[in-house]
Amino acid sequence: MENITDMRVMVGKEIKAGDRTIWPVMRISILNTCEDRILAIQITPLAMLIIEPAGQYAVSFAGEPMTIEAILELAAPLRDVLEKTRGAAKIIKVE
Amino acid sequence: MQFSYLAIFILLLILLFAFILLAPFHLSLDIGKTGPLVEGSIKLAWLGRTLMKAEISPQSAGDLLASIWKEKAREEKEEKEQEGREAKLEERSEIDNSADSEENGLVRPPSIQSLIDVAPALAKILLDLLKSILFKTVSCRLCFGLGDPAQTAIISGYLWSLASAFGLFPGKIFIDPWFEGERLEGELAAEMEARLLWAVFAVIQALRVREIRQLLREMLGRA
Numbered sequence: 001m002e003n004i005t006d007m008r009v010m011v012g013k014e015i016k017a018g019d020r021t022i023w024p025v026m027r028i029s030i031l032n033t034c035e036d037r038i039l040a041i042q043i044t045p046l047a048m049l050i051i052e053p054a055g056q057y058a059v060s061f062a063g064e065p066m067t068i069e070a071i072l073e074l075a076a077p078l079r080d081v082l083e084k085t086r087g088a089a090k091i092i093k094v095e
Numbered sequence: 096m097q098f099s100y101l102a103i104f105i106l107l108l109i110l111l112f113a114f115i116l117l118a119p120f121h122l123s124l125d126i127g128k129t130g131p132l133v134e135g136s137i138k139l140a141w142l143g144r145t146l147m148k149a150e151i152s153p154q155s156a157g158d159l160l161a162s163i164w165k166e167k168a169r170e171e172k173e174e175k176e177q178e179g180r181e182a183k184l185e186e187r188s189e190i191d192n193s194a195d196s197e198e199n200g201l202v203r204p205p206s207i208q209s210l211i212d213v214a215p216a217l218a219k220i221l222l223d224l225l226k227s228i229l230f231k232t233v234s235c236r237l238c239f240g241l242g243d244p245a246q247t248a249i250i251s252g253y254l255w256s257l258a259s260a261f262g263l264f265p266g267k268i269f270i271d272p273w274f275e276g277e278r279l280e281g282e283l284a285a286e287m288e289a290r291l292l293w294a295v296f297a298v299i300q301a302l303r304v305r306e307i308r309q310l311l312r313e314m315l316g317r318a
Contacts, residue, residue: 028274
């Protein structure tokens with residue numbers, strides 16, 4: 001029964017809402033058959049990183065408070081997103 | 096004596112006609128896209144003889160689309176030139192327009208109401224035609240990613256549902272979602288067989304339906 005379930009945490013496509021950008025983080029669980037064919041996929045939303053002009057914060061769908069560090073630990077690709085945002089914010093401040 | 100020769104001739108003609116209608120056409124389709132390259136072939140054969148064969152040599156999808164667009168642009172240009180010539184000819188001639196359109200066999204677009212009326216009959220005939228196609232082998236492998244894991248999973252679900260609803264070849268359709276980014280790769284290989292008899296039968300059946308006859312008359316401008 002090894003490798004029958006493949007689980008990974010991924011970052012979805014960003015959602016823009018005015019000045020706010022939302023980055024969803026989800027867990028994708030793939031159930032494979034013995035012949036290595038996909039039998040089912042389950043997508044579970046875990047958290048989201050919200051970037052506003054005033055700052056950034058993370059929201060967990062489990063209802064518990066979540067820090068930026070925790071969401072970065074959960075989904076490493078968000079580190080690049082944050083760095084880019086912080087870089088852009090610095091440029092705006094200098095201008 | 097002459098009468099018997101004529102009877103034999105008619106009989107042979109009927110046999111020949113029946114043979115043409117019953118001998119199956121074979122269509123082989125093999126198309127694949129790996130990375131940016133698209134390649135494949137289409138072959139139509141009848142009685143072991145190849146009637147048509149087209150091959151897509153390995154080229155990138157961008158090049159393929161560019162060549163299709165170029166071909167379309169050339170055709171459109173030619174059509175416009177042809178239309179220009181026809182318009183000039185029409186200006187010169189003093190023949191009545193209505194009579195002219197009928198004689199030239201110009202097809203008029205049908206009304207929406209006629210299309211709505213004819214839709215059920217047309218769907219039935221198309222289904223009959225589809226039933227006459229015998230899929231000997233079909234295998235399809237599709238690997239795709241839309242850039243968003245959630246959207247990719249949703250579309251995968253839809254595609255699996257469709258494949259399951261058709262339920263023709265459950266073991267030979269592979270749909271692999273790609274969650275790591277944007278991607279479109281796949282292969283489609285199919286061999287099918289169709290007899291002209293069913294197509295002729297479907298056409299005759301179509302002509303027996305009043306709504307279809309009405310639509311044809313309308314398109315030919317005789318309604």
